[in-house]
Amino acid sequence: xxxxxxxxxxxxxxxxxxxxxxxxxxxxxxxxxxxxxxxxxxxxxxxxxxxxxxxxxxxxxxxxxxxxxxxxxxxxxxxxxxxxxxxxxxxxxxxxxxxxxxxxxxxxxxxxxxxxxxxxxxxxxxxxxxxxxxxxxxxxxxxxxxxxxxxxxxxxxxxxxxxxxxxxxxxxxxxxxxxxxxxxxxxxxxxxxxxxxx
Ligand SMILES: [Zn+2]
Numbered sequence: 001x002x003x004x005x006x007x008x009x010x011x012x013x014x015x016x017x018x019x020x021x022x023x024x025x026x027x028x029x030x031x032x033x034x035x036x037x038x039x040x041x042x043x044x045x046x047x048x049x050x051x052x053x054x055x056x057x058x059x060x061x062x063x064x065x066x067x068x069x070x071x072x073x074x075x076x077x078x079x080x081x082x083x084x085x086x087x088x089x090x091x092x093x094x095x096x097x098x099x100x101x102x103x104x105x106x107x108x109x110x111x112x113x114x115x116x117x118x119x120x121x122x123x124x125x126x127x128x129x130x131x132x133x134x135x136x137x138x139x140x141x142x143x144x145x146x147x148x149x150x151x152x153x154x155x156x157x158x159x160x161x162x163x164x165x166x167x168x169x170x171x172x173x174x175x176x177x178x179x180x181x182x183x184x185x186x187x188x189x190x191x192x193x194x195x196x197x198x
Contacts, residue, residue, distance in 0.1 A: 019084055020045050022092075026080035027056070031103055031139065032130065033071040034111055035059030060114040066123045074139045076103045099142055102152065105159040106137035112166040113175075122172045128179055132158075136186065153193070158186040 022043045029036045036057035042050040063071045081094035096104075110133060117126040136155025162182040169175045 021084070022046075023083050024048075024080065025082075026097065027078040027100075028053075028075040029057075029078055029103075029107055030059055030071060030073040031076050031106055031110070031133075031137070032074060033059040033061075033063040034107060034114070035071070035073060037075070060111075062114055062117060066117070066126060076100070076139075078104075078107075102141050103137060105156065105163055106133050108163050109133065109159060109166065112163070116166070116169060116175055120172050120175065122175070125172065125175045125179055132179070132183070154186045154189040157189040158182040161185065 023040065024043055025038065025040045027036060027038055034057065036055075036059065037053045038056045039051065039053045041048045059071070076099045077097040078100035079094065079096050080100075082092045084092060109129065113126045113129045117123055136152075136158060141152065159182070162178060162185075165178040165181065166175075169178055
């Protein structure tokens, strides 16, 4: 009986020790050229002891062509998954990081704009797009978001239709119109909320 109790205690101990090991994986994407990595971290008690990054998408080399210098890469995290350590392999959950939520539209709009820039061979609207993204979805957005949220709200106000409308664009004229409409939407927001422009 005593032996059985010890065996059970050891099993329970091993089980709970196993729970302290977690695998955390997430995507990280450059918010300028959209270079994308998949990162896997092994953690014990929440502390990472192993990390592996795998390139998932090279992004758009067109960044260098358009801006005349290589992208300096500013990575933001996106979707993530978390599971209890190797031997148990139980899933705990998956979802989107706060950064992933805040930068989703920026990444989508820039991605569509690169593709348009390739098909139309036009770079000016792409440059304008990235400049506007740096106003409404700057790399410090997560920090800003915990303070004044007007920047995020103005950006989202503009980005919703911007992302949708870009999908139907065929010509440079249409592309410029979509950008103008997005700027007008953000202006509307500043007026309605009586906020200063950034
Ligand atoms: Zn980059």
